[in-house]
Amino acid sequence: MLSATDIAKTFRSDGVDAPALRGVSLDVPEGRFIAVVGRSGSGKSTLLNVLSTLTRPDAGGLTWRGADLADLPESAIDALRRRDFAVIFQQHHLLPYLTALENTLLSFMTGFRSVSGAQRDRARACLARVGLSGKEDRLPGALSGGEQQRVAIARALVKDARVLFADEPTGSLDKATGRGVMELLRALADGGLAVVMVTHDHEWAALADEIVFMEDGRLRPASPVHEKADRKAES
Numbered sequence: 591m592l593s594a595t596d597i598a599k600t601f602r603s604d605g606v607d608a609p610a611l612r613g614v615s616l617d618v619p620e621g622r623f624i625a626v627v628g629r630s631g632s633g634k635s636t637l638l639n640v641l642s643t644l645t646r647p648d649a650g651g652l653t654w655r656g657a658d659l660a661d662l663p664e665s666a667i668d669a670l671r672r673r674d675f676a677v678i679f680q681q682h683h684l685l686p687y688l689t690a691l692e693n694t695l696l697s698f699m700t701g702f703r704s705v706s707g708a709q710r711d712r713a714r715a716c717l718a719r720v721g722l723s724g725k726e727d728r729l730p731g732a733l734s735g736g737e738q739q740r741v742a743i744a745r746a747l748v749k750d751a752r753v754l755f756a757d758e759p760t761g762s763l764d765k766a767t768g769r770g771v772m773e774l775l776r777a778l779a780d781g782g783l784a785v786v787m788v789t790h791d792h793e794w795a796a797l798a799d800e801i802v803f804m805e806d807g808r809l810r811p812a813s814p815v816h817e818k819a820d821r822k823a824e825s
């Protein structure tokens with residue numbers, strides 16, 4: 591389980607302090623699908639970046655499977671992030687000159703190690719799992735937006751991550767395509783992958799096991815899920 595306690599993060603721009611997180615605590619148990627909703631600027635992306643260890647908090651604790659990340663050197667945190675965490679963004683960051691298969695294999699291509707046949711098979715299986723069999727050799731430019739986002743998810747699957755962080759993964763997709771991506775995330779969570787997703791869409795948030803609201807750098811939990819989603823829709 592990933593556990594964050596009393597996380598604070600302040601950005602300083604033009605000599606002015608802008609607190610993005612003001613004491614946020616959140617537990618992410620294995621296999622839990624958590625949706626983070628809130629206004630623009632409320633701190634959602636910052637929270638995701640801190641949880642995924644891309645951003646170091648100013649204060650507060652972060653533990654992963656019982657290990658306090660503050661005790662680990664940067665190199666160990668890098669290794670942990672590469673092994674256990676996967677991040678997908680609104681813009682999926684596929685490399686345009688690599689095929690769907692090669693993009694999926696990127697996690698394995700660290701340093702000068704070459705990719706094994708077994709890893710290639712695994713990448714093909716992951717592309718099949720996201721519904722992209724037969725399109726392995728296409729460049730991103732020859733895939734639809736939803737298909738590109740699914741390659742980004744396959745890239746997360748191929749390394750057998752334990753937690754998937756997704757920052758508005760359907761933000762650039764139409765409703766029907768977004769639904770396909772969301773249903774895939776739901777299925778992955780049912781299979782044991784923890785998912786922490788930022789979304790503006792109350793309908794997608796309702797697919798999660800838990801919804802948390804970010805408000806001015808703080809988290810406001812609410813329940814039950816469907817009521818929360820409806821209230822969000824009205825506001």
Ligand SMILES: Nc1ncnc2c1ncn2[C@@H]1O[C@H](COP(=O)(O)OP(=O)(O)OP(=O)(O)O)[C@@H](O)[C@H]1O
Nearest residue numbers: 601602603608610629630631632633634635636637
């Ligand atoms: N690198 C940075 N430097 C300075 N300020 C930052 C930086 N990143 C975020 N902020 C500020 O921190 C606050 C929270 O930003 P964050 O990106 O987490 O919001 P968000 O909830 O993800 O918003 P959105 O829904 O628009 O993506 C904002 O006031 C933002 O301007």
Ligand SMILES: [Mg+2]
Nearest residue numbers: 634635636757
């Ligand atoms: Mg954001």
